[in-house]
Amino acid sequence: MTDCSSEIKELKFEEIDESYSTKEAIIEAKRCLNCKNPSCIKGCPIENNIPGFIHQLSMGNMGAALDLINEKSNLPAICGRVCPHEKQCEGHCILNHKGNPIHIGKLERFIADFDGDMGLIKEKVALKTRGKVAIIGSGPAGLTVAGDLAREGFNVTIFESENEPGGVLMYGIPEYRLPKEIVRREIRKIEGLGVTYITNCIVGEQTNIDDMFSQDFDAVFIGSGTAVANQLNLPGKELNGIIQASYFLRMVNLCQSGSLGNEEVPIKKGDVVGVIGAGNVAMDAARTALRMGAKSVSILYHRTCEEMPALKTEYNEAVTEGVQFLWQTSGVKFTGKRRKLTTFTVNTPEGECQLPFDKILVAIGSRPANRIVSTTTGIEVNERGYVITKERPYGMTTKKGVFAGGDVVHTPQTVVLAMRDAKKVAKGIAQFVDAKKLLEE
Ligand SMILES: Cc1cc2nc3c(=O)[nH]c(=O)nc-3n(C[C@H](O)[C@H](O)[C@H](O)COP(=O)(O)OP(=O)(O)OC[C@H]3O[C@@H](n4cnc5c(N)ncnc54)[C@H](O)[C@@H]3O)c2cc1C
Structure with a gap:
């Protein structure tokens, strides 16, 4: 195995968006108008107390700022980096009318990183007296339910199939947008609340939901x-x-963490790469392929630029880095020599044409696996495999005591939407377990 981390570093995998210095952060915070009716809060799916934490920051009170953020979010260093701020808090900021909103994401990130570096706050670990909850998956949804329930006095164990917790944060979003050390730090913070992680455990293979109930999970x-x-x-x-x-x-994320060798990454130096799809996964794949040394990268999308699902900022970054875009271009067939791809035939507004490619990356969406629901009984899914849940108690599936949330219920969305849903499910779980314990008594 060859270690690729140094090579990738040369290709600029380090984080792009630089942090504020303390002085810059305070100057930015002082621009906040502290509106009487703050629309930034309405723009935030988890209703972070944005003016509150910015006000504390403007006075240099980092700990008080973080306390306010912690009331709503378990993952501020992550949300500060990858949330679509332009559509949410910053898009709603009153100063956005003049084209210069407060850079709320960068301020949230500054406070979370400051705490990470300085260890400002050591949260009290609640006594675990209210019941035992098993969580399958440690993406933003699982981590949020875990953090919220652990704070409320539940004994929480996360079962994760991968080597490390974090889900898409660890294995999907590239290092240059979300450094893995930042993700690890947030995960350790949640561990500090008394949450146990069991990794390399595929639920549906090594264990299943019925086993969990027989191990006394409520x-x-x-x-x-x-x-x-x-x-x-x-x-x-x-x-x-x-x-x-x-x-x-x-593969790139695993390679960078040192778990795999460079030879396992399927894009090589000099490859001519096509990416099919124009969502954020396609943008990440295209920009990562460039960092891996691809000679050229083109995104092919069957609709127009205006219809592209990716965020405008992601698109702009991709253009700046040299990704090319072929709009209204849909695939017809792949052809190759000796079982290796050489050409992609596509339909374009100008007619059919043949494009030479060494590699094609397919980024046209994803759906849930059925391993977890098929190894127990009673959990209904819809025709596309998404788990069906109820409003009361919020998030409960058609099987009593089993809840679900995040992308497995609501289709691929965003980190903060998975968190918002998970926060509501955590409340539903708490109500259910409390009622169950009362009945048992
Ligand atoms: C490449 C990429 C880039 C993205 N960029 C952004 C972005 O910039 N901003 C943004 O807001 N959103 C982004 N998203 C979307 C966002 O990451 C997801 O909406 C979010 O991670 C969903 O959270 P989740 O917890 O529901 O699922 P996931 O994050 O998918 O976590 C699911 C977890 O469950 C584990 N698991 C699955 N099956 C099993 C099993 N059988 N046993 C045990 N564990 C299991 C998985 O290993 C994983 O850890 C991106 C997504 C991708 C793929």
């Missing part, structure tokens, strides 16, 4: 995301060189 939460990538059903799809974008991103 409730189970499924936060397993959407692990199965959608296939592109075109002639020639079995050729070597057609790769799922999520697999490629996972």
Whole structure:
């Protein structure tokens, strides 16, 4: 195995968006108008007390600022980096009308990083007296349920199939947008609340939901995301060189953490790469392929630029880095020589044409795996495999005591939307377990 971390560093995998210095952060915080009716809070899916933490920061009270953030969020260093701020808090900031909103994401990130570096706050660990909860999956949904319930006095164990907790934060979003050390730090913070992580444990193989109930768990939460990538059903799809974008991103992340060698990453120096799809996964895959040394990277999308699902900021970054875009371009077939991809035939507004590619990365969405629900009984899913849940208690599936939330219920969304849902499910679980304990008494 060859260590690729140093090579990748040369290719600029280090984080792009630089942090504020303390002085810059305080100057930015002082710009906040502290509106009487703050619309930034309305723009935040988890209703963070944004003016409150900014006000504390403007006075240099980092600990008080973090206390306010902690009331709503278990993952501020992550949300400060990857939330679509332009659509949420910053998009709603009154100063956005003049085109210069407060950089709320960067301020949140500054406070979370400051705490990470300085260890400002050591939260009290609640006594675990209210019941035992198993959580499947340690993405934003699982981590949020875990953090909220641990703070409320529940004994929480997370079962995670991967080597390290974090879900997409660890294995999907690339290092240059979200450094893995930051994710690890947030995970350790949640561990500090008394949460236990069991990694390398595939629920549905090594254990299942019925085993969990026989181990005295009072409730189970499924936060397993959407692990199965959608296939592109075109002639020639079995050729070597057609790769799922999520697999490629996972390999790069594993390589960077030192778990895999560079030779395992399917994009090589000099490859001519096409990416199919124009969501944020496609942008990440394209920009990561450039960092891996691809000679050129083109995104092919069947609709127009205006219809692209990726965030505008992600698109702009991709353009700046040299990613090319082919709009209204849809695939017809793959062809190759000796079972290796050479050409992608596409339909464009100008007619059919053949494009030479060494590799194609497919980024056309994902859906849940059925391993967890198929190894127990009573959990209903819809026709696309998403888990069906109830409003009361919020998040409970059709099986008593089993809850679900995040992408496995609501289709692939965003970190903060998975968190918002998970916070509501955590309340539903607490109500259910409390009622169960009362009945038992
Ligand atoms: C490449 C990429 C980039 C993205 N960029 C952004 C972004 O910039 N901003 C943003 O807000 N959102 C982004 N998203 C979306 C966001 O990451 C997801 O919406 C969010 O992670 C969903 O959280 P979750 O907890 O529901 O699922 P996941 O994060 O998918 O976590 C599910 C966890 O469950 C585990 N698991 C699955 N099956 C099992 C099993 N059988 N047993 C045990 N464990 C299991 C998985 O290993 C994983 O750890 C991105 C997504 C991708 C793929």
